[in-house]
Amino acid sequence: SACEKGGQWQRALQVMEDMKSRNIPANTITYNAVISACAKRGQWQWAMKVMEDMEANQIDANTITYNAVISCCANGGQHQQALELMGTMEQKGIPTNTITYAAAISACEKGGHWEEALGLMERMKNKGIPADTITYTVVISACAKAAQWQRALLLMKEMEINGIPENTITYNAAISACAKGGQWERALQAIEDMKRKGIDANTITFNAAISACEKGGQWQRALQVMDHMQ
Template identity: 25%
Template structure:
């Protein structure tokens, strides 16, 4: 029989008390978590069952808020941030924005927990999507009153909202100043939002200032930010190519990782402003930097070199493409064909079209329009219509408005205004809407042939279809010395 002395009994009693002491907090915490989970389930169930049918006015306590309070009261626990996050998301998903002030006021004035910043950044973004900009700005400045320390997370949410709209950009400066007073430090992501927004609205000068400001904050801008600014610069109408090249060279000096798109944007700009040979030089730099040009870059440079009249260099460039295994596409062939036509090498042009078909690159309407335009330019309008247009139709391609305009202008220039009128009627029968320039060309041709009545009929047709005659049409009519009094009266009637 085992006996216990007094010291052993005392030890057992103390051990039991110690175990109870450790178990109570654990059990209490577990019970609290369980109760909170049960309250959340009750809240979600109530919201699902009744929220759709409950009608509220702006002065009533919102149904979801009442459900939240009741659910957590039943289980004797305090509402949690996740519970408030749930009802906020539910309300915003159902566009019940008028109930949000009640929710926010209770979080601010009644609850004691420190709400996570994600609640406010989410709500700021939602306000932005709902075009409630003032509410988004006001909420951002209220965040400290909710016992929450704002950071770049909520600031970035607001910046994103403001930068999406041009009319809100003027608010950014004030927001940044107040954010600084609130102790919020701009992060690299904040600068990215600002720079991207400024580039979209083509405020390049401000974007560069923000870029330079990053160094003051201890950030080192990467190549993606420079590329964003470079791309926007190249799209600005009338920008100096020297300014773009200067920024591009700065990127190279900083040893930033340039990509093919950076080169393509600058090359395209150079070609656009008529500096095709500079584009060719930049293509060489691109290859020296270890970046393989694709078919797009080669096509753009080829177009620039041809426009500069450097046909021998264009031939070498085209050959280089083939040697390097860059397969020409339809745009490349069309540009190369344009170069042949500029040299009046029509036979070579026809051979090229045949080669395109053999290589599986089917010529398009633009291909045939290039040939038609070139032939019309040297007075070979009949060949353009009877040979090229006929072949185009045999290949299953239909002429477009540009095709008609080229041929009509070609026939008028060749003195065959009757043939031009036939094409014009054919164009109308196929549903094309003529441009004012097309009318002007035909009216001018009719007047030169002395067909004033027909010219006046064409003018009347223009007016009936709400197409404004151009200056050349009026000049052709009014300068015709053979116009009769009756015809002059007709012109006056048209004008009235």
């Protein structure tokens, strides 16, 4: 567990090998700690191997195990692997939660699969699993990458209706989506909304807004945004 907290995945694997050589039985908690250590360093292949070792030794993987491996696959850009693991959880009747979905959605976002990210969020809702700020932000970011500004703004509206707090990162993703779609008025409106809600804008916010103004041929507006940055 000390190795896990420090993200020392190689040391964690060594400790597990030492336990095996001394016939000290490992349990789900032991395996989860090793997988978590691998996950912290994005070692998805090792995380998968450790989980396969669990199954070979007839030790049950639980929600924590799968969440760590899915998160690891997401960080390693293995979007298909993450979705397959989620499918396995459902087949085996292992409960999924907000963390599971957030990790799988993150894998879709990193791979540029915005439709799949949206689909996963719909599945969450249908299962009664609450979507939080992080989940929404990642889906909005996935929409932004694909220039799906309408979807991004609809999700922002949904957050507001459901009382889910937005943060700077959420707004940055939405403004970025507006910029890609050349929606300068909506980008500037989003900055006004941030001010009204007391959410801090940062360099990324202003750069995205300037980009939206430039694409819309609104160079004077772009200069005004730059003045706000000073």
